[in-house]
Amino acid sequence: MITVLDGPDATPNPSQKRDAREEEDPRRVPNLVIDGIDERAILDQAPVFLADRVHWESPDGFNPTRVLFDLTMNAWTRHWSDGQCRVWVESGQGHAAREEIKRWCAQRDIEVFNARVEAGVPFRDLALVDPDLLGRLVAAAVDWLFPRMGSVRRRLVADLDLVEDQDIRSMMFLFVSDVTDRYDSGREGRLGRVNYLAYLIGKMRTWPQDLARAAYGRNAVADRQRRIQAVEVFAVGNHRAPNESELAGLLNITVTDLRAREETLTTLSGLRNSAALIGLDAEVDRVFVADAVTEGASLDYDRDAVLTRAILAAAHQGPKGPDPLGLASLYLTYWEGMSRADAARHLQVLPKTVTAAVTRVTGRIDAAGLD
Amino acid sequence: MRGPSPLPITPASMHSTVEVGLRLAATPASSTQAVATLAAIIAEHPGVGIRLAGVEPVGSRVHFTLAIALGCLEDVVSAGMASRVALTALHDIVESLRILDPALVAMPRPESIEAQSARALVARHRGIGEAALAALSEDLFSVG
Numbered sequence: 366m367i368t369v370l371d372g373p374d375a376t377p378n379p380s381q382k383r384d385a386r387e388e389e390d391p392r393r394v395p396n397l398v399i400d401g402i403d404e405r406a407i408l409d410q411a412p413v414f415l416a417d418r419v420h421w422e423s424p425d426g427f428n429p430t431r432v433l434f435d436l437t438m439n440a441w442t443r444h445w446s447d448g449q450c451r452v453w454v455e456s457g458q459g460h461a462a463r464e465e466i467k468r469w470c471a472q473r474d475i476e477v478f479n480a481r482v483e484a485g486v487p488f489r490d491l492a493l494v495d496p497d498l499l500g501r502l503v504a505a506a507v508d509w510l511f512p513r514m515g516s517v518r519r520r521l522v523a524d525l526d527l528v529e530d531q532d533i534r535s536m537m538f539l540f541v542s543d544v545t546d547r548y549d550s551g552r553e554g555r556l557g558r559v560n561y562l563a564y565l566i567g568k569m570r571t572w573p574q575d576l577a578r579a580a581y582g583r584n585a586v587a588d589r590q591r592r593i594q595a596v597e598v599f600a601v602g603n604h605r606a607p608n609e610s611e612l613a614g615l616l617n618i619t620v621t622d623l624r625a626r627e628e629t630l631t632t633l634s635g636l637r638n639s640a641a642l643i644g645l646d647a648e649v650d651r652v653f654v655a656d657a658v659t660e661g662a663s664l665d666y667d668r669d670a671v672l673t674r675a676i677l678a679a680a681h682q683g684p685k686g687p688d689p690l691g692l693a694s695l696y697l698t699y700w701e702g703m704s705r706a707d708a709a710r711h712l713q714v715l716p717k718t719v720t721a722a723v724t725r726v727t728g729r730i731d732a733a734g735l736d
Numbered sequence: 737m738r739g740p741s742p743l744p745i746t747p748a749s750m751h752s753t754v755e756v757g758l759r760l761a762a763t764p765a766s767s768t769q770a771v772a773t774l775a776a777i778i779a780e781h782p783g784v785g786i787r788l789a790g791v792e793p794v795g796s797r798v799h800f801t802l803a804i805a806l807g808c809l810e811d812v813v814s815a816g817m818a819s820r821v822a823l824t825a826l827h828d829i830v831e832s833l834r835i836l837d838p839a840l841v842a843m844p845r846p847e848s849i850e851a852q853s854a855r856a857l858v859a860r861h862r863g864i865g866e867a868a869l870a871a872l873s874e875d876l877f878s879v880g
Binding site for chain 1: 757
């Protein structure tokens with residue numbers, strides 16, 4: 366049996382009058398309106414209901430639609446940008462559905478990893494919503510959120526070595542599109558009904574952590590967190606950073622394991638740090654690669670010198686005068702090969718401060734003079 | 737994967753110094769005038785920590801890597817006066833020594849031949865100017 370949480374409102378009623386009062390509250394984020402149609406009317410095309418979600422991973426882009434027709438219960442699926450398989454079934458049937466899915470896949474030699482059931486989650490079948498309206502609703506939400514989510518964007522860039530600011534808008538579109546199917550438009554918050562934008566803002570808070578887990582794997586993110594904490598605890602007691610063997614001891618792992626884990630993170634960081642600094646052509650990339658990498662390569666003295674002069678001019682002639690933090694951040698990040706998080710730890714500032722400092726200096730570089 | 741970190745600063749101390757590496761690529765033709773200019777800039781900014789961190793012959797040139805201190809961590813982060821002066825000195829060096837194609841580079845690792853050569857030269861000569869001049873002569877090649 367489907368428990369509908371939020372049905373369409375065909376006629377004016379006391380609830381609608383209350384909505385009108387709530388929407389006048391200046392503390393509330395606005396309802397989105399597409400072509401004169403309120404977000405609620407658009408999303409009501411697919412009423413939200415309580416469901417159980419079966420969630421798993423399969424190799425080679427397995428499409429869960431294939432399994433739906435053979436299940437003995439009503440089921441829905443939807444593609445998420447993370448590539449994981451999700452099937453929703455009516456509340457109370459999640460565990461039975463998981464067993465059927467595993468059996469179905471086993472009979473066809475399709476691997477199923479880590480199948481788990483999440484019971485009693487809100488779900489709406491967005492396939493029922495006019496796709497044009499839905500796409501424009503998601504786009505309107507991203508247009509509204511993108512300029513207002515500066516801290517989330519900075520966290521993504523600072524914490525995730527492979528994410529650049531220019532990637533975030535399209536990532537945000539996918540994220541909003543993904544999480545729309547679990548938006549419960551009947552949920553009440555302190556300021557009344559939680560509208561679509563308010564819901565998305567709440568989801569954005571954990572987005573950087575979710576992406577970090579997706580990018581590095583849950584273990585790598587946890588490793589990095591434990592490492593940071595161990596270094597901080599050690600530094601407080603000893604007034605210096607731990608050496609390799611001390612750190613391995615603190616983390617209760619061998620030095621070999623420690624090196625292997627650090628290599629994973631450094632490799633990921635290296636991919637980012639070898640990227641062009643200010644959108645210059647690919648040939649300039651090698652200027653930013655540390656000397657260990659360019660040993661033996663022919664050196665382009667002239668280009669190195671021009672670039673250095675441009676960077677120093679940018680760091681020296683800031684609006685508030687010389688900007689040593691800007692130069693230090695840029696130097697540690699691009700020449701010493703540190704991730705922004707590492708540079709932040711070495712400078713004893715927040716990663717976002719390093720990001721801001723690098724952006725400040727690179728933004729002032731006269732790229733025209735570098736060609 | 738890079739080897740042991742050549743980090744120029746020691747974390748966990750606000751009094752650690754932040755240094756940047758600057759490579760000067762001297763040719764026999766440019767060397768004398770350039771070294772004199774460098775010595776003059778260093779004399780103009782006595783409060784700025786500048787040391788010779790690496791010396792290495794590469795083809796027809798000799799690379800000098802200067803480690804230029806931007807100041808202590810606290811000063812760099814707060815854009816204190818000492819750091820501003822250091823950055824100005826660095827800017828002056830880069831602008832005045834264009835003849836040597838100055839370029840930011842990673843600091844040489846302490847165990848590298850480049851760094852060992854620099855240490856040996858500095859130990860035997862007074863100041864960077866003399867050490868650099870010596871490096872340009874056959875003296876460099878007698879350094880173990």
